[in-house]
Amino acid sequence: MRYSALAVLKEGLTGNRGWTPVWRKPEPKPHYDVVIVGGGGHGLATAYYLAKTYGITNVAVLEKSYLGSGNVGRNTTLIRSNYLLPQNIAFYERSMQLWEGLAQDLNYNTMVSQRGILNIVHSDGQRNAYVRRGNAMRLAGVDAVLLDREDVRKYLPTADFDNARFPIRGALLQPRGGTVRHDAVAWGYARGADMRGVDIIEHCEVTGFRIEDGSIKGVETSRGFIGAGKVGLAVAGSSSRVGQMAGLRLPIEAHVIQAFVTEGLKPVIDHVVTFGAGHFYVSQSDKGGLVFGGDLDGYNSYAQRGNLPVMEDVAEGGLALFPNLSRLRILRNWAGLLDMSMDGSPIIDKTPVDGLYLNCGWCYGGFKATPASGAGFAHLIARDEPDDYIGAYRLDRYARGALLDEKGVGAQPNLH
Amino acid sequence: MRITCPYCGERDFQEFTYLGADIERPDPNAPDAENAFFDYVYMRENPAGPFAELWYHSGGCRSWLRVRRDTRTHEISSTALAKASEQGGGA
Numbered sequence: 001m002r003y004s005a006l007a008v009l010k011e012g013l014t015g016n017r018g019w020t021p022v023w024r025k026p027e028p029k030p031h032y033d034v035v036i037v038g039g040g041g042h043g044l045a046t047a048y049y050l051a052k053t054y055g056i057t058n059v060a061v062l063e064k065s066y067l068g069s070g071n072v073g074r075n076t077t078l079i080r081s082n083y084l085l086p087q088n089i090a091f092y093e094r095s096m097q098l099w100e101g102l103a104q105d106l107n108y109n110t111m112v113s114q115r116g117i118l119n120i121v122h123s124d125g126q127r128n129a130y131v132r133r134g135n136a137m138r139l140a141g142v143d144a145v146l147l148d149r150e151d152v153r154k155y156l157p158t159a160d161f162d163n164a165r166f167p168i169r170g171a172l173l174q175p176r177g178g179t180v181r182h183d184a185v186a187w188g189y190a191r192g193a194d195m196r197g198v199d200i201i202e203h204c205e206v207t208g209f210r211i212e213d214g215s216i217k218g219v220e221t222s223r224g225f226i227g228a229g230k231v232g233l234a235v236a237g238s239s240s241r242v243g244q245m246a247g248l249r250l251p252i253e254a255h256v257i258q259a260f261v262t263e264g265l266k267p268v269i270d271h272v273v274t275f276g277a278g279h280f281y282v283s284q285s286d287k288g289g290l291v292f293g294g295d296l297d298g299y300n301s302y303a304q305r306g307n308l309p310v311m312e313d314v315a316e317g318g319l320a321l322f323p324n325l326s327r328l329r330i331l332r333n334w335a336g337l338l339d340m341s342m343d344g345s346p347i348i349d350k351t352p353v354d355g356l357y358l359n360c361g362w363c364y365g366g367f368k369a370t371p372a373s374g375a376g377f378a379h380l381i382a383r384d385e386p387d388d389y390i391g392a393y394r395l396d397r398y399a400r401g402a403l404l405d406e407k408g409v410g411a412q413p414n415l416h
Numbered sequence: 417m418r419i420t421c422p423y424c425g426e427r428d429f430q431e432f433t434y435l436g437a438d439i440e441r442p443d444p445n446a447p448d449a450e451n452a453f454f455d456y457v458y459m460r461e462n463p464a465g466p467f468a469e470l471w472y473h474s475g476g477c478r479s480w481l482r483v484r485r486d487t488r489t490h491e492i493s494s495t496a497l498a499k500a501s502e503q504g505g506g507a
Contacts (some may be wrong), residue, residue, distance in 0.1 A: 240462035251458040299434045302464040302487045307417050309430045342458045398458040411457050
């Protein structure tokens with residue numbers, strides 16, 4: 001059913017008895033044209049664009065748990081396109097533009113809130129680095145504004161501007177950056193795909209691949225064999241494990257990153273803010289809780305939980321920036337499994353197996369990429385060639401030396 | 417997480433710096449050195465389970481350690497000095 005103000009009014013007056021489930025719960029069919037492995041944001045977006053843009057509707061999305069149980073429901077909901085490398089700017093700006101029209105496109109309220117993201121500057125050297133980044137963004141047509149100290153004061157009146165060690169000197173602002181309701185992204189894409197005929201099959205774990213003469217024939221799952229003309233992998237932190245079943249060895253390490261939410265407050269931080277001298281970034285949710293995070297724990301992990309010293313480090317960073325938050329209680333913390341690539345940039349490409357496509361390497365930044373990743377991956381699967389935005393994200397770029405190392409730290413995933 | 421250093425005893429993991437997978441550096445004079453180094457630098461087994469890795473006790477005795485740890489539970493089953501073993505002591 002289509003959502004509208006009129007529908008809300010009508011249902012409100014008639015006891016809300018007419019709402020229907022947002023997606024069906026179909027049994028798997030014996031064969032699909034395309035099977036997407038992974039019912040997270042990227043997998044669901046891929047299925048949606050396959051159906052909507054390319055008319056490929058005989059598609060299944062297989063999710064081993066319930067829909068939205070992985071990173072799409074575990075991230076800190078930020079969107080931004082403030083990158084430095086031209087390939088990344090183009091891709092993430094494409095994603096930003098899709099975010100801006102997403103609620104209308106999906107007819108689903110994804111609560112896109114472009115409240116602006118401020119990267120705080122604490123030194124002259126850091127300002128120079130952000131001037132360079134801001135100029136790169138503006139050359140690519142992306143919005144970027146350099147703020148001085150007094151400008152920042154208008155945005156963040158409660159920040160500690162005269163911290164003895166890390167005084168605030170300014171900030172790089174991307175006004176169009178912001179947050180999105182992450183669960184709604186999963187549900188909205190699932191609904192849009194389902195409405196066009198895509199089967200979303202939850203609690204269906206892929207246990208193997210059937211490959212004959214170098215071509216994919218289907219997937220073995222916990223609910224039996226499912227035949228497929230093409231298979232797309234969008235399994236984020238499980239990429240190495242799932243890839244191994246298809247004989248792939250990937251430039252990926254699994255790492256862990258934590259996130260936190262405090263008790264609810266009245267509005268206190270109106271924007272997304274990143275601390276420039278430590279590992280801390282924050283935004284305030286619509287419920288009032290401060291949602292914040294920091295850096296990776298720093299070692300390989302599949303545990304989906306982090307260690308306490310990182311929590312302490314993140315909290316210290318937060319208090320250096322906002323001392324007025326010192327008595328806030330943290331309600332929850334959790335961790336997500338990251339598919340850290342060896343240069344910090346993603347991979348969307350074909351694989352050596354004919355008909356098997358790969359989408360991985362999103363590091364700690366996959367959420368903001370969801371629409372462009374889905375659109376690009378769908379194009380790749382439908383047309384067997386990359387679209388205008390994902391062409392740099394090739395699997396063989398490591399062998400060719402064509403790295404996309406935004407931070408310039410080399411093949412050390414825990415430093416990206 | 418706590419790591420038992422052979423010199424310093426059980427210490428908080430924050431005293432240590434993480435390198436990553438404990439893999440042998442290829443022979444640069446081997447005929448297939450280019451491929452071997454590509455594999456060494458970029459490709460990873462990335463297992464979910466027991467994992468051999470290298471930690472440097474930068475906040476202590478400054479020794480490189482070979483640690484065997486389960487990536488699903490963070491449980492450490494063994495720790496040894498890297499230089500005591502035969503291969504890759506300079507890692």
